[in-house]
Amino acid sequence: MSSIEERVQKIIVEQLGVKPEDVKSEASFVEDLGADSLDTVELVMALEEEFETEIPDEEAEKISTVQAAVDYIKAHS
Amino acid sequence: MSEERKVALVTGATRGIGRAIAEQLADAGLFVVGTATSEKGATTIAEYLGERGTGVVMDVADDGSVADTVKHINEAHGAPLVLVNNAGITRDNIMLRMKADEWSDVINTNLNSLYRVSKACLKGMTKARWGRVINISSVVGTMGNAGQANYAAAKGGVEGFTRALARELGSRNITVNAVAPGFIQTDMTDGLPEAQRETLLAGIPLGRLGAPAEVASAVAWLASDGGGYVTGTTVHVNGGMFTG
Numbered sequence: 494m495s496s497i498e499e500r501v502q503k504i505i506v507e508q509l510g511v512k513p514e515d516v517k518s519e520a521s522f523v524e525d526l527g528a529d530s531l532d533t534v535e536l537v538m539a540l541e542e543e544f545e546t547e548i549p550d551e552e553a554e555k556i557s558t559v560q561a562a563v564d565y566i567k568a569h570s
Numbered sequence: 571m572s573e574e575r576k577v578a579l580v581t582g583a584t585r586g587i588g589r590a591i592a593e594q595l596a597d598a599g600l601f602v603v604g605t606a607t608s609e610k611g612a613t614t615i616a617e618y619l620g621e622r623g624t625g626v627v628m629d630v631a632d633d634g635s636v637a638d639t640v641k642h643i644n645e646a647h648g649a650p651l652v653l654v655n656n657a658g659i660t661r662d663n664i665m666l667r668m669k670a671d672e673w674s675d676v677i678n679t680n681l682n683s684l685y686r687v688s689k690a691c692l693k694g695m696t697k698a699r700w701g702r703v704i705n706i707s708s709v710v711g712t713m714g715n716a717g718q719a720n721y722a723a724a725k726g727g728v729e730g731f732t733r734a735l736a737r738e739l740g741s742r743n744i745t746v747n748a749v750a751p752g753f754i755q756t757d758m759t760d761g762l763p764e765a766q767r768e769t770l771l772a773g774i775p776l777g778r779l780g781a782p783a784e785v786a787s788a789v790a791w792l793a794s795d796g797g798g799y800v801t802g803t804t805v806h807v808n809g810g811m812f813t814g
Contacts, residue, residue, distance in 0.1 A: 531742065535696060 497570070501563050504543055508536045518560040533557070544570055578602045578623075578793065579643065579650035581630050581687060582657030584611035586756035587706065589618070590782035591654055594790040596622035600652060603643050605630070630657045630683035631675075640690035649694025652793045655684050655728075656706040660758065662717045673720045680724035684731055692739070701744035702793045705732050706785075709752040709808045725750070729804050736802030745801035749788045752808025754780045775810030 495503075502516045511526050522528040522536065537553040540546075544566050548556070556562050578595045582588040583604025592604045592615065602623030604615035615625025624647075628639040643650060658680045661672035688703055695701025710718055711725025729748050736746040753759055753770055759779060762770070771777060788805045791797045806812060 531696070531738075538693060538697060 497566050498563055500543060501540070501559065501566060504539045505536065505559065505562075508532065508539050516559055518558075518563070520559050521557055522559075523557065536562075540566065546570065574648075576600050576652060577643070577648045577650045578652035578654065579605070579640075579687075579691065580654040580656055581605045581628070581683070583615050583625070585614075586758065587751060587754060587782045587785050588654075588656040589615075590786035591656060591706075591789045592619065592623065594783070594786040595652065595654075595793060598790055598794060600793070601647060603647060603650065605639070605657065630655075630687055631679045633686060636683075636686040636690055640687070644694065649698070650691050651695055651698055651700055652702045652704070653688065653691045653695075654704045654706065654789060654793075655687055657683060658706065658724075660718070660721055662721070664717055665719050668720065676720035677724050677727075680721065681727045681731075684728060688735065692744070695744045696739075696742050699743050701739070701742070702797075703732075703735065703739075703744065703746040704789050704792050705729075705746075705748045706789075707732075707748040707750040707804060709750050709806065709812050711750060712804075712806075712814065713812050732804065733802045740801060745792070745798065747792050747797075747800060747802065748804040749785060749792070750804050750806050750808070751785045752780060752806070752811045754782055754785060756782060773811050774808070778809065780807060780809055 502513060505516050506513050509526050509528050509532060515526065520526055522533050537548055537556060540562060541548055546569055556565055578600040580588055580592045580602060583592040584606045592602045596602045596619055602619055604619065604623060604625050605628040606612045606615055606625055607629055609627055612625035612627045626639055629635040659676060661676050663672055684705060705728050707728045708725040710722045711729055714722050732746050732748040739746060785807050788807050792800060806814065
């Protein structure tokens with residue numbers, strides 16, 4: 494069973510087409526990983542699917558870094 | 571395009587243009603979910619579509635109704651990848667007499683509905699990397715019409731929304747277009763007095779009202795693979811009464 498960190502990293506790599514080593518915990522999706530605003534919405538949709546949860550819009554807007562995504566999933570699973 | 575049967579959502583599909591659209595999309599092989607504001611309307615839709623679709627009750631003017639209904643459709647039939655925002659009302663009056671609710675009801679049902687229904691359907695299209703949003707506008711949105719400031723404002727808004735959303739979603743292979751009918755033979759136009767009808771016909775080069783099927787075929791084309799390179803535009807179907 495992979496850790497939450499590994500599963501989040503895998504999704505980010507798939508969704509944004511970036512290298513696994515670039516997905517550092519402090520990396521920002523938009524500034525460091527080249528995501529546009531639609532990409533970030535799709536990333537949240539993929540996280541919802543992987544972790545079988547629903548992330549409300551107002552929470553989704555705060556998930557802007559790798560760490561924020563991991564923290565959110567940990568707090569809600 | 572996948573081989574799976576696609577789901578189309580058509581709002582206001584009980585009669586008139588909406589019904590013709592639902593029928594032609596079903597003819598094209600889509601599974602069509604048509605919406606009505608009453609149980610009776612939903613039953614009518616389910617009856618004329620038969621096994622090719624179904625009818626549901628949804629009020630496009632109500633946030634909760636749209637959210638619940640789209641969720642139900644996603645679960646029962648799959649996410650709609652073709653959305654036809656057709657439902658609309660008129661509350662005609664000259665501006666000097668127009669009540670606040672005549673204004674706001676038309677804006678809410680004909681324009682705010684696009685925010686609600688489109689937003690609810692876009693996640694599914696984004697995920698599929700394929701989608702078609704087709705908004706039914708009106709020639710009145712371009713030409714204006716005395717007694718229809720509310721309706722013209724809403725339809726002009728529909729066309730602006732169409733252009734913006736097309737630019738926003740092009741990268742996800744989702745096209746967004748409007749179809750603007752002129753005067754079409756429906757319940758909405760059957761009520762016109764004879765004298766007004768004559769004046770109207772004088773302004774239409776083709777000399778007749780249009781048929782709902784003639785609007786629906788433009789919608790079906792935009793929804794088809796053949797219409798896949800068209801986005802952000804308004805297709806006018808009006809017998810020549812407006813030539814842009």
